[in-house]
Amino acid sequence: MAAAQVRRRRVFYIPGYDPIPPRRYRELYRAESAIQGALRGHEIALRPRRKGERFGWGVDARIEGETVEIEFEVLVWSDIVRSSMGPGIASTYWQMCRTAWVYASTGALWRLMGLRKGPVIAALYPVAMLLAQLLAALLVALGLAWGVGAVAPNPLGVLVGIAGFVVVLRWFRKKDGKFFAYYLMHDYGFSARFKGANPPALEARMADFAGIVATALADDIDEVLVVGHSSGAHIAVSVLADLIRAGKVPPTGPCLSFLSLGQVVPMVSFLPDAHRLRADLGVLGSTRALAWVDVSAPGDGCAFALCDPVAVSGVAVCPRTGPLILSAAFTQTLQPETWARLRRRYFRLHFQYLCAFDNLPKRRDAYDYFAVTAGPLTLAERFATRTPSRSLIDRPASRYTSTAA
Structure with a gap:
């Protein structure tokens, strides 16, 4: 645990296809961290970022008896989303x-x-x-x-x-x-529109994201955690793959971690021209440059729950290093009355991964978004004792597996 101790962390959150400005994510984090803190004993206080012009917030946390300082940043592409919704x-x-x-x-x-x-x-x-x-x-x-x-x-x-x-x-x-x-x-x-290929505007923005994460990897911090939610998961896959190919993940720098939540990767990777995404999945599924944990839940009807995005896309190669597929198991991690209230609110459930769970087991390796983002353990150490979900789906299913355009 001493080797994995985190005192300072940078978190980069990549939203899904969402036209709403990123402030909603700060307010969601503020509200839900207070609820989870009351349930789990976390002490989490939000503050303005210490530096940086892009949108984000700071967090000072005391979790599991340790103090951690976090700088949160939302990697924004909502303007691209809004422009695509113009028709x-x-x-x-x-x-x-x-x-x-x-x-x-x-x-x-x-x-x-x-x-x-x-x-x-x-x-x-x-x-x-x-x-x-x-x-x-x-x-x-x-x-x-x-x-x-x-x-x-x-x-x-x-x-x-x-x-x-x-x-x-x-x-x-x-x-x-x-x-x-x-x-x-x-x-x-x-x-x-482009049969799985990225629009030029998104490619340019992803290059910007890669530069931002690369700069953080050169900082004196303990972990850089990239969180990709929904459609943001496949964007994160490509951003991180670009960094690894370019040799911008220093072996002696901060731990690089990737948490994908409620991913819908197959909606893109199964399309004929998604050559780039399939190649990027192959890189991330076999690299030791980062730790990748994928969390979803069968109760989320908007996600490809418990589907290994690398394997089902037909691009898994040996040796496999990730992702570790875990279930958020809403029926078990939410109180029965909470589950009854949310089970028909499909879009709300798709965001549950970013919210408080009111029936978590007391184990340290239970999925708790706030312990992951603000706690004292790296992503790999937190889930080191977990095994893949028994309901894991990892059979190749895509008709298109080419990684060369």
């Missing part, structure tokens, strides 16, 4: 057709369904919802056209019907904060 109503329906065609024609949809039905159903949800909205708009349009025309539609009735059609579709678009149809369609369309 209007007609463009979104075209995006729906194009995305459905990409996943169906490449066979990725059926292979993904064979891994986990939950995230595939989540991917089909915006298609079904957008079609339902279109049908509702058509019915309103027909009703107005026939109503104005009395017996049969006349030119005035047709105009009124068209106006009603547009009004209904605009109303649904305005209320998407409740339906999430447009949001999810843009999310899946973002990956499908």
Whole structure:
């Protein structure tokens, strides 16, 4: 434990496909760390960062009897997300057709369904919802056209019907904060647009991220921890693989650790042009330059729970070094009343990995986001006694395994 002791840590959090500014993550950390602290005896206090112009916060913590100083930073790509969500109503329906065609024609949809039905159903949800909205708009349009025309539609009735059609579709678009149809369609369309390849803007941002992490690895600290949540997990994979290839992970520097949460890597890696991501997965799955722990839960219908992203993508090579696949096991780590309250709140559950758990076992190696990010042990040491989940899915399932463009 002495060799793995952490006094100073840098944490880099890479969000998923989220257009909301990063302050929400600071406030989430503040609120949930207070809850987890009361349950587990952690003392966690947030403060402004000591240095740096990019968004983040500082943490002073006393966990498991040790004092740790943490600098948290969100690696922001929400501006890229917002720009990709710009298409209007007609463009979104075209995006729906194009995305459905990409996943169906490449066979990725059926292979993904064979891994986990939950995230595939989540991917089909915006298609079904957008079609339902279109049908509702058509019915309103027909009703107005026939109503104005009395017996049969006349030119005035047709105009009124068209106006009603547009009004209904605009109303649904305005209320998407409740339906999430447009949001999810843009999310899946973002990956499908280039059939798994990264858009140029994202590639440029990932290069920036790699530079930021490389600078931290040259600091006098004990651990650099990269956290990738949801779509942010596959971005983190590529950022870290680039650092390793470039020889920017010093063997005598801070421990480099990678925590992936609720990952959806197969949604991208199973597409035909995801050569870069598959190559990056191969690098991370066989390197000793970092420790990689992947946490998910079958109760999260938006993630490929307990799927080894390297193995299922068909790029595992020997020797395998990671990731260690662990289950957050919501049904066991949340009190029954908490689970009953959250189990139908699918999007909230997808963020549970960043929140407090009110029924954790008292073992030090239980998954506790705040102990991982603010505690005195490196990621590798904290989970050194854990074995992979017994429900691990590691069979190769992707039709496309090429790593060369």
